[in-house]
Amino acid sequence: MTRKIFTTSRERWRQQNVNSAFARLRKLIPTHPPDKKLSKNETLRLAMRYISFLVKVLGEQSPQQTGVAAPGNILGLFPQGPHLPDRTLLSDYQVPSPGPSHHIP
Numbered sequence: 656m657t658r659k660i661f662t663t664s665r666e667r668w669r670q671q672n673v674n675s676a677f678a679r680l681r682k683l684i685p686t687h688p689p690d691k692k693l694s695k696n697e698t699l700r701l702a703m704r705y706i707s708f709l710v711k712v713l714g715e716q717s718p719q720q721t722g723v724a725a726p727g728n729i730l731g732l733f734p735q736g737p738h739l740p741d742r743t744l745l746s747d748y749q750v751p752s753p754g755p756s757h758h759i760p
Contacts, residue, residue: 677695677698680698680702681693681698683702684698684701684702684705685705686701
């Protein structure tokens with residue numbers, strides 16, 4: 656029974672973090688009306704469209720305006736070699752732990 660309680664609380668903590676991340680993402684996506692509540696599916700689809708739109712807008716500007724050194728290197732974010740950097744955008748977020756992670760029998 657103790658394990659079920661721990662598992663339930665861990666899942667609740669995980670779901671709260673997912674919902675919090677979606678709430679932050681919703682604030683960054685322009686919508687009309689501005690207070691429209693988007694589903695998770697709508698949020699992800701609009702985020703992808705908005706990112707594509709921004710990349711297109713920035714791609715239409717000259718390299719001097721965007722500061723991009725080489726064409727094809729979108730916004731200068733990706734290295735020229737086959738390896739991606741170790742840090743990701745998600746690593747910038749500090750997610751609190753649900754509590755001690757010791758083994759509960």
